[in-house]
Each structure stands twice: as structure tokens, then as C-alpha cells.
Amino acid sequence: MNKPVVRVGVIGAGFVGSALIELLSDPSRHVALVDAATVPLEVVGVAVRDASKPRPGIAPELLTTDASHISEIDGLDILVELAGGIEPARTYIEAALNQGVSVVTANKALMAEAGTALAQLAHENGADLFYEAAVGGGIPILRALRTSLAGERIERVMGIVNGTTNFILSKMSSEGSDYADALAEAQSLGYAEADPTADVEAYDAAAKVLILSSLAFGTELSGEEISREGISGVRSIDVEFARRAGYVIKLLGVAERVGDHGISRRAHPTMVPVEHPLASVHGAMNAVFVEGTKSGPLMWLGQGAGGQTTATAVLGDVLDAARNRVSGRHDVPFSVDTTLHSVPAGDIASVFYISIDVIDRPGVLALVANVFGQHDVSIQSMEQSGVGDEARLSFVTHSAMTKDVHATITDLAKLEAVDSIGACIRVIAGGGE
Amino acid sequence: MNKPVVRVGVIGAGFVGSALIELLSDPSRHVALVDAATVPLEVVGVAVRDASKPRPGIAPELLTTDASHISEIDGLDILVELAGGIEPARTYIEAALNQGVSVVTANKALMAEAGTALAQLAHENGADLFYEAAVGGGIPILRALRTSLAGERIERVMGIVNGTTNFILSKMSSEGSDYADALAEAQSLGYAEADPTADVEAYDAAAKVLILSSLAFGTELSGEEISREGISGVRSIDVEFARRAGYVIKLLGVAERVGDHGISRRAHPTMVPVEHPLASVHGAMNAVFVEGTKSGPLMWLGQGAGGQTTATAVLGDVLDAARNRVSGRHDVPFSVDTTLHSVPAGDIASVFYISIDVIDRPGVLALVANVFGQHDVSIQSMEQSGVGDEARLSFVTHSAMTKDVHATITDLAKLEAVDSIGACIRVIAGGGE
Numbered sequence A, B: 001m002n003k004p005v006v007r008v009g010v011i012g013a014g015f016v017g018s019a020l021i022e023l024l025s026d027p028s029r030h031v032a033l034v035d036a037a038t039v040p041l042e043v044v045g046v047a048v049r050d051a052s053k054p055r056p057g058i059a060p061e062l063l064t065t066d067a068s069h070i071s072e073i074d075g076l077d078i079l080v081e082l083a084g085g086i087e088p089a090r091t092y093i094e095a096a097l098n099q100g101v102s103v104v105t106a107n108k109a110l111m112a113e114a115g116t117a118l119a120q121l122a123h124e125n126g127a128d129l130f131y132e133a134a135v136g137g138g139i140p141i142l143r144a145l146r147t148s149l150a151g152e153r154i155e156r157v158m159g160i161v162n163g164t165t166n167f168i169l170s171k172m173s174s175e176g177s178d179y180a181d182a183l184a185e186a187q188s189l190g191y192a193e194a195d196p197t198a199d200v201e202a203y204d205a206a207a208k209v210l211i212l213s214s215l216a217f218g219t220e221l222s223g224e225e226i227s228r229e230g231i232s233g234v235r236s237i238d239v240e241f242a243r244r245a246g247y248v249i250k251l252l253g254v255a256e257r258v259g260d261h262g263i264s265r266r267a268h269p270t271m272v273p274v275e276h277p278l279a280s281v282h283g284a285m286n287a288v289f290v291e292g293t294k295s296g297p298l299m300w301l302g303q304g305a306g307g308q309t310t311a312t313a314v315l316g317d318v319l320d321a322a323r324n325r326v327s328g329r330h331d332v333p334f335s336v337d338t339t340l341h342s343v344p345a346g347d348i349a350s351v352f353y354i355s356i357d358v359i360d361r362p363g364v365l366a367l368v369a370n371v372f373g374q375h376d377v378s379i380q381s382m383e384q385s386g387v388g389d390e391a392r393l394s395f396v397t398h399s400a401m402t403k404d405v406h407a408t409i410t411d412l413a414k415l416e417a418v419d420s421i422g423a424c425i426r427v428i429a430g431g432g433e
Helices: A015-025 A027-037 A067-072 A089-098 A108-124 A141-146 A163-175 A179-188 A203-217 A236-244 A307-326 A364-374 A402-414 B015-025 B027-037 B067-072 B089-098 B108-124 B141-146 B163-175 B179-188 B203-217 B236-244 B307-326 B364-374 B402-414
Strands: A006-011 A041-047 A078-081 A102-105 A154-160 A247-258 A262-273 A285-292 A296-303 A349-359 A379-387 A390-397 A418-427 B006-011 B041-047 B078-081 B102-105 B154-160 B247-258 B262-273 B285-292 B296-303 B349-359 B379-387 B390-397 B418-427
Touching: A006 A015, A006 A067, A006 A307, A015 A027, A015 A041, A015 A307, A027 A307, A041 A067, A067 A089, A078 A089, A078 A307, A089 A102, A089 A108, A102 A108, A102 A307, A108 A203, A141 A203, A141 A307, A141 B141, A154 A203, A163 A179, A163 A236, A163 A247, A163 A285, A203 A247, A203 A262, A236 A247, A236 A349, A236 A418, A349 A364, A349 A402, A364 A379, A364 A390, A364 A402, A390 A418, A402 A418, B006 B015, B006 B067, B006 B307, B015 B027, B015 B041, B015 B307, B027 B307, B041 B067, B067 B089, B078 B089, B078 B307, B089 B102, B089 B108, B102 B108, B102 B307, B108 B203, B141 B203, B141 B285, B141 B307, B154 B203, B163 B179, B163 B236, B163 B247, B163 B285, B203 B247, B203 B262, B236 B247, B236 B349, B236 B418, B349 B364, B349 B402, B364 B379, B364 B390, B364 B402, B390 B418, B402 B418
Parallel strands: A006 A041, A006 A078, A078 A102, A262 A418, B006 B041, B006 B078, B078 B102, B262 B418
Antiparallel strands: A154 A247, A154 A285, A247 A262, A285 A296, A296 B296, A349 A390, A349 A418, A379 A390, B154 B247, B154 B285, B247 B262, B285 B296, B349 B390, B349 B418, B379 B390
16 A cells, blocks of 8 residues: 555544644644654544634634544545544444544543444454543553553553542642642632542543553453542541651552452552652642563653643554554554453452541540451551540551451441541552662 | 564573563463564574573573574574674674664664664665663653654653662662762662763763654764763762752753754753652652653653563564564654754753852852852852851852853862862753643
8 A cells, every 4th residue: 555645534623633633734743744654644624513613723624513524534544533422422433443444532431431342343444443642641651551561461550540630639738728629729720620520539530440451451441330439538637647657649540460360440549658659740740650570660651631732642643543554554452351350349458548536535446446356457557636525546457358448437437436437548558669 | 474473583691681582482471472463473593692501491402602693594583682782783783684684672872873874774674673672671762752752842851761870869869878888889789880980970871862862853873972971979968958959869861952953962960859750760760751842741760770671671672573574564763853953061051059168268259259250150049058167158050051150160160269169060940740
């Protein structure tokens, strides 16, 4: 195949789409892009929602409001899907793949929902399906897992993959803010949406964990639900306790091997030791920490969001797909490892920080300690502080099964002397060096 | 081309080579490797220096002590060169490339010396030349620059690319050790060689800067000398001054754009603000920080040395070369940008920390300040501390031309009241968020 030009259609011209088109049209980048793609790239169609909006930098004759037209453009090589959401994005992508058109998308929800099926469809049609921008904004972590680490056995992937929650937790940590105030600030700065549920309840992080896991371990992408805990319950006193103990609280997405064929995938607030590389990832930054059997620890850090930074990830994929297109080949998706099974979050051992408020009277600690003991949860350290007529007990456990810790919490809540359960947050050990 | 197997020859079976062969022969990785390479890989020859040494895991009939035999093996697809040094490595690599055999090497010295010519030779012969392991051990930064960031305009690359010096500076920082003690500890742990010159005088970092720059900016790899300052002059009092001011001292390799067509490449100790991502890179870890015009800041972190971690980088290259081999193509090296010129280190502006010991008597500060003023170097802050009959003056300048700062130092040294010049270290501003 000797294509004189690679034809690119784009669905969605919001922040990312318009930044991408600007990159593709920038004369000062032309030589570098041709070098990288081996032929010139041409934008041949752009689907937008609102035709009346001015679009400087996009030739009017390229615009359409009917996105389904884009994949039907004659001789289309690459469809870039930036509309987001499951439908109609999925329909557009399937239509393109069925015609052998390669697809580049930033759609994490769709990839988490149907990535395996779409990758298979791409392969059957001799097309590529790339989605670097779906995880970590501009951080090129997915290509690294697909290529550089293809021969490595990965043990664990841990990511700060949601900038909104990292911004909120960083504010709580650096300024002692309450959760509500930090959330309000994130909203006023545009880092959090009016309805922040997808971010703060870790739905977004969970989708990204599924995608990272599929490339790191060969797990399926077919809409699996994984264990998910948000950050709305994290209090400033927890952040302060963590600080004094040498930790920072981060929302981590985790995918790790458990034994020979088990994989645990989950997203939850975590106390990370200050000396761990993930602890220094501040504000809206994202980072992915990978532990390989032979490579040792590796970390990627960058801006997790923003139109321009995300557009650079999309552009990297477009160039990859274009190169493949020109040489008439496509990347073969890695096989799903069918021997793997998902290990329930309850069956994972971890150290926990648990904070409870109790009535301050003699004998209460013994009652509380007894509940821990009944569930085989052993206590590493305890700190008591007075709060009016109450006492706050902050425990750090030894490593214990998550389900045993949860059973402990349930039984503690039943004690008449226990006023409230404040926090139950996982603690990870140091690492990275 | 439909190759049933890709044949790999290896020159050098030290830590990296034997770890690579172990990875290639590991039955539990076989499926993943075939997935990644698309066909099985076969090790067909291994050149070693000492034939009498036991080599568990390498079939004896594959061994040879004549490395020149490896590139002559019939049907060889990939030569892995892990011998190091300029010659005879260059001869082996050229012989392979001339026969259209792809080459994977970890040889930073050779790539810095002759990378452009070798890449051109590879291209002319339809072969690949990959060298991921030459910079940052197991960190897959070179592939990211070649692929993910191929369409991005990079403004600056800063790397902690030498684990030995980072270990020494980390020890000085965390434990207040002297340079000599920290070096001795690095030597006893095997992090530093008996003759540490290549590391501590930044020859190693400089070679890596050249390689990073060639991929980030399109500069040539033809043995250019760049500005280089080592860490042997860094004193514990400088580390302590940095700490109090909110900085850590790191040996950075830097390549950055200056104006439209200028590139500055250099390696020197640098005061890095504690909130900068590079500041948290401790011990023997390596990291590369990249600032793209659109991507914003990105950082890669990982182990910079070690046989196994380096072998994973080599393996990533071998798999890439194998995939290309199977589909009968090769990666086209990026063009050298001939419009670029090298900007001398003296013409780069920077903030500097300068420490001098003076005789403690009235009027000395005025004399000293006058010298700064004569060279247009403006002072941001000054701290005086007594040391016996002497006073130590620690200055932080405003941004000034490096040559003006050096001229200031030269003239200060001539003052009768100045006993010694202690330090002259660049300071960088915060970043990364």
C-alpha cells in the first residue's frame, strides 16, 4: 500500500477535538508530523453538535452535525472519536471498524464497558483501536504497557488517575481544608463538575483501573464492576493523622496480581508513605506507578486532564495508526488471559487506619479491642485524643483481610459506647526505592 | 515476509545480557513474548569474554568468544550489543546493519559518539537501531519520545540520569554526609566504581543528554562536547543551605530550546525546589522530566541501572524490532534538524547560588557586592554566617547570564579579602504543577 495521504475524521470538536485539529493544522509541526506518520495527515471531516458556533481553524466545508457521516467518508483511514459516553459513540466506532477504518478514542467509559469486543472487531477488520487519552490525559502510559513492557511480568499497577480528587485531597493536605471547602474550590476552578459523583465516588478511577489492568495483565474489558470507595468520607482529621504518621491520603486505582491467577482491581482512598513517589503527586496531576518483576518500580507523571494535553495523547495514537496504515499493518491486541479470575476486595489483605469516636469512660477500649480480636484483626498502634465527653480512638492495624476489617467495623458500630465510625482507610507500605 | 521465528544474537553476557537471555528463555513468558513479537524469538548465538565461566541457562553450543561471529550467523534478524565502549562494539554493529540485521544496544557512549551515522546506516539497510537501555535503565523514555511525543513540540528535557550521583547527593541530603563519605558508601554498595570519574564528573550524564536531545529536538549525535560540571565540589554546607531555602541539589542533564533555533545542552548540579517532581527522586533512581508545549510537564521515573531492569528495556526493543521484522518494515529515524545550533552554556541565563568565604572585617561585603554589580549580576538574597575569623557569604542571584556569573566568580577570587569560592550552583524555579 502506498498512500499519498492519511485521511482523518474527527467526531467532537470540544476542548480536545479543537486542540487536536489545531495540532494537525499547525504549519510549524508539519514536517515533524510527516516524519512521524511517514505521509501527510489530512482532516477530512469534523462532526460537531452545534453548527452555529464559530470554529476558527476548521474549514466550514468539513463540518457536519451528523456524526454518522464521518465514518462514511470515502477513503477514511482514521476515525477520532471524542464525543464520549457509550452511545452513540459505540455505534460510530463499530461502523468505522467494520469498514476497516482505524479508530482513536479518548472514551474511557466505552473502553471499560466494551474494550475487549471492540479490540477484537478492530483486529478482525485489520484496523487499529488506540485509546491512550482514556487514562491519565497526556501521560503515555498505555503505549508503554503495550510496547515497552510487553515482555515484562507486571505485579501491580497503582494510579492517581483522577485529577479532581487529587486536587481536593492535596488541598485538604496542604491547607487543612475540609472536604466540602476543597470540593467547592475545585468546582469554582473548573476541576470538579457541578455533580462531582463520577469523580469523588471513584467511578472514573474504577474505569481507568479496568483499562490499565487489561493492558498490564490481560483482563477483560466488558463492563465489570469493581470495588470502589470514594473520598467524600475523608475528613481533615484523617488527613492530619496521616501527616503526623508520615503519610498522605490519595485516591488510588489499584490492579494487582494475587497468587498465580488472581487479579484484584479496586479504587479507594489510601494512606501513601511520604517517601513513596506517588505521595509527591500534587494538585490535579496524575501518575501511574507500575511494579514489574524485573523492571522494578516505574512511574509516569503528567497532567491528567486539559484539552491540549489530552490532544497530544490523541495525536500520538493518530500518528501510530497512520504509520501502520501506510505500511498496511495493524497492531494485534494482546490476548485476554482466560486463566485469570477476579479476587473480591474482601479477600485482599491490607493494613488499615480506623478512627472511631467513643464515649470517654473506663473499659471502653477493652470492649473495642475485644471486637478487633474477635475478627483476628491485630492492632499495630493506637492513639487516643479527647473530644469533649468523647474520646477519638485512631488505630493502625497489622495486615488483615479486608472482610475481617469490615466485619470489625460493623460490630464496632453496634457497641453502645461507640458513637461513630469515622474512617477506615487502607495504608500501603513504602516503596519505589 | 512470513518469518516463522526471529533469530537473535547477543554480544555480552554480563548482568544485562544474562538477564535478557533468562527473560527470552522463561517458559512462563513464552506466550506473552510471542504475542508481542508475533512470532517466537530464538537466541542463536551469545558472545562472551570468558568461555570458562559457567553460564547456566545458556546452551553451550550457542557460546562463542569471537563476537564478530555473531553478526555473521546465517539468517540473523536482531543483534543485541551489550559489550559497551566505542570499539569493537561499533564494528560489530556496523557489520550487522550493513547486512540488514536490526540492532538493539544499551551503548550510550557509542550512541552519543556516532548515533546519527549509525541510524542512517540502519535506515539505508532497511534495519532498526534501538537503544532504549542507553538512557535511564528500565525507564521507557526513548520510545515515548520517538512515538507518543513524535507530534509534540518539546521545550525542555531535564533528567536525573545518573544513579551514582543521585545516590551520593541523596545521602548528603538525608544524612548530612560529606561528599567523600557518601562516595565511599556508594562504592562499597557497588553503586559507584573504584574510579568514579565518569559518573561524578558528569561524563555519563552528558552522553545521556545528547541522546535525549537528539530524540526531543532532532540534534545530531556525533560526539559533541557539551558543558559539564560534576558533583565533587558540592559540600554538605551547600546541601544544608539548599534544604533551608526549600531546595534539594540534584545533578541534572538538561536540553532545552533557546529562542527559535537554539538548543542548550549541559549537565550540572542544580538546586531543585522541593515541590518539583524531580526533587522527590531519591537514591539510585532515575527520572526524566519533559516539558511539551501542549502536553505540559511529564515525568518518567524508575531504576536507572541494574541488570534485570536494564534487560527489560532491551527486551522491549527486541520485541519492537521483531514485530517490524515480521512485517518487513523498519522505523524511520527522525530527521536531524539542521536549522538548530548549539547555544554555549555561558549564554544561558539562570539564577545562581554562590557561596564564598571572606575575611570578617568591615567593608568586605561592599567590595564583594561591587564585583557582582560590575558584571550586572543582581543579588536576590544574601546570608552571612561566621566561621572563626572568617565569614561565609551565601548569595542567591536574580537570573543572570552564566558567563557574567563566571566572570564575577573569577574577579571575586582575585580579591584579597576573599579566602575561597565555595560553590556556584544553578537554581531552577518550581514547576510541574
